Amino acid sequence: MLDENSKIALVTGANRGLGLEVCRQLAQQGVSVILTARDRQKGEQAAQQLQQEGLEVMLKFVDVADDQSVAQLVHDLEGNLPHLDILINNAGINFDFQQQTLAADLNDVQNTLNTNLFGAWRMTQACLPLLKKSQHGRIVNVSSGAGSFAGPRGLQEQGGGLPAYGISKAALNALTVKLSRSLLETGILVNAVCPNFTATYPGTEEMGARPVPEGAAAIVWAAMLPDDGPTGGFFRDGQPLPW
Structure with missing residues (x-):
């Protein structure tokens, strides 16, 4: 069991890409990281990679789209953790750039929402008792400009494309605001x-994509905010973005 003085973070969808790099950067700052993944083999490979770098990482498995899987994870954590300081809802699916809104497969849209929106909501509800035990609780929802009403390449700039992904991220932004207002009295940002x-x-x-460490650093910034930091905002690289 980790002791009361440990800063503990849980990252969903962390076996590759941004999630894996977020785990790395947090662990490099002395945070005890719980790396979670759906796929056992991929999760084990990711955790071993970070452990071989000398970083403190604990591996757990969860499917954020599944109520029972989330409940089992949190039941296990509650028996082993004194608290949870940081929850990073990174798990996301289906960048459906080839799909159009009028012809969208609604089963596909529903599955996307179940991970990208309800997965974050499900994890937050389940982890809340552990987060409330922290003196410096942080929740970070990994969103996208594709869900912005005003930003470039946002909801109004996609020509009807990215329906499932864009709408799921707009809804995730809305959830962020609602959660922040619900948790104002707790100090959880x-x-x-x-x-x-x-x-x-x-x-x-x-195609012009930025290096993964740069994107991950933007997420880590929100995870490591001081107690007087912002809450209920939408950011990129520490700067506010239009909703």
Whole structure:
């Protein structure tokens, strides 16, 4: 069991890409990190990679789209953790750039919402008792400019594309505001972060994507905010974004 003085973070969808790099950067700052993944083999490979770098990482498995999986994870954590300081809702699916709103497969949209929106909501509700035991609770929802009403390449700039992904991220932003207002009296800060177009897949750097460490740093910034930091905001690289 980790002791009362440990700063503890849990990151969902952390076996690759941004999630894995967020785990790395948090652990490099002395945070005890719980790396979670759906896939056992991929999760084990990711955790071993960080452990071989000398970083303190604990591996757990969870499917954020599944009530029972989330409940089992949190039941296990409550028996082993004194508190949880940081929850990073990073798990996300389905960048559906080839789909159009009028012809969208609604089952596909529903599945996307179940992970990108309800997954974060489900994890937050389940982890809240542990977060309330922290003196410096932080919740970070990894969002996207694709869910912005005003930003470039946002909801009004996609020509009807990205229906499932864009709408799920707009809803995640709305959830961020609602959570922040619900938790004002607890001192838990809740923010949404857009890491920008990040090179999480081969070939995307040639398309102008930023390096993964830069996108991850934007998320880590929100996870490590001081107690007088913002809550209920939408940020990229520490700067406010339009909703």
